[in-house]
Amino acid sequence: MTEELGRLAVLVPAYKPDELVIKLATELLTEGYREILVVDDGSGAAFAAIFTQLAQMGCRVLTHPVNGGKGRAIKTGLRDLLDRGLPVEGVVTADADGQHLVKDIGKVGRALLEQRDSIVLGMRVFSGQVPFKSRAGNAITRGVFNFVSGQRIHDTQTGLRGLPASAFADLVCLSGDRYEYEINVLLEASRLSLTLVEVGIETVYLDDNSRSHFNAFKDSWRIYRLLLLFGASSLLAFGVDFFLFWLISVLWPGVLWAAVVGARLVSSFVNFMVNRAVIFSKKGQRGRFHHHVIGYYALAVFILAANYGLIRLFSGLGLNLYLAKAITEVLLFFVSYSVQKRFVFR
The missing domain is CATH 3.90.550.10 (Spore Coat Polysaccharide Biosynthesis Protein SpsA; Chain A)
Incomplete structure (x- = not known):
């Protein structure tokens, strides 16, 4: 040696x-x-x-x-x-x-x-x-x-x-x-x-x-649980968005923009808080709230634009519209997770 x-x-x-x-x-x-x-x-x-x-x-x-x-x-x-x-x-x-x-x-x-x-x-x-x-x-x-x-x-x-x-x-x-x-x-x-x-x-x-x-089952669950929690957070945000869209539409019928925008603002903030406090929580992040908010909503704008662009691309290639939507959502799910983990909440 x-x-x-x-x-x-x-x-x-x-x-x-x-x-x-x-x-x-x-x-x-x-x-x-x-x-x-x-x-x-x-x-x-x-x-x-x-x-x-x-x-x-x-x-x-x-x-x-x-x-x-x-x-x-x-x-x-x-x-x-x-x-x-x-x-x-x-x-x-x-x-x-x-x-x-x-x-x-x-x-x-x-x-x-x-x-x-x-x-x-x-x-x-x-x-x-x-x-x-x-x-x-x-x-x-x-x-x-x-x-x-x-x-x-x-x-x-x-x-x-x-x-x-x-x-x-x-x-x-x-x-x-x-x-x-x-x-x-x-x-x-x-x-x-x-x-x-x-x-x-x-x-x-x-x-x-x-x-x-x-243990293939037990330890794989431990390894991938953050991805599953991230998916659960997204589902929670979807549920909040759908409920508020329905509620605002019932209370103020005919004001579609208010239902869409109001529901999305609240649901996205719920998703942001869950991701920050539970999924990507790190020691010493308390003073970085404004940085996290800016990064999260900048990513949200990018995801929205990418969603539209990819659906147009896939459907233009001959894919069924709903299949194109499903593929796009899966791809952007992993992109969103990766960017939030590596950049937004780092």
Whole structure:
């Protein structure tokens, strides 16, 4: 190992691990890594012997009394590094199940030291006999992430990552305790002025990836819930708009413009407040209300114009008018989400 990798820590979240985590720690120590943190994420008494052995080997073992999730384990490790004030320049996170090779941990670490304003991702190549669970999960998550974030990442679910020390304080404050935390890190990278860099690593699967604790249904829900909440907020605004349009039309029949404008003003403000307070809520945004209002309504004007233009375009290409409307609404839904997250409420 080169001396430079001694400036990095290695963080291993572990939940009910087997002997492979000891093998990993042994190889890391042999390579000369001096700061190896292993977070016991509520594995229980049955696994105490493994963590005791890790501590005796020289690893720093941190323990959660109950299982809190991979995201919480990572934040526990980062917080420990901050609290102790260690002079490390970054940390490489690696899984405890043997999927990450020491040579690849070093590869990610070197890339991080060369690009310290970046988050380095160990990119797996999904080819050949890849377990369906991993191939499908990564493909779906990658597609949604790339569309929503505007960034093209090939492997959003990799657990092998290099995180710069300059970002530790921000990373421990991000929401998410389980696998969704790793997605949140990627989504927040641009706000933290960090670029996403991928380096190719060897893809290793053991027992058809059965050791992975990723739950496709439960953890996908956690990852995508912001999109679903955003859709619910839009539906709420639609309901308010429709109700007020009906009410004003009944109270003042014949004054169509008042019904349209009044209903849209109120419903859009409801949508703005829900998005700001619930969906894109961030610490320290209280003083940015006017900035958010201006950005939101500027986007609303753009969406209105784009809606009209796209419907004209699609219908001009021969699509049924209602199909053109449906396609336009779906496209602009994702555009609106992405712009609000990355620019309006950043």
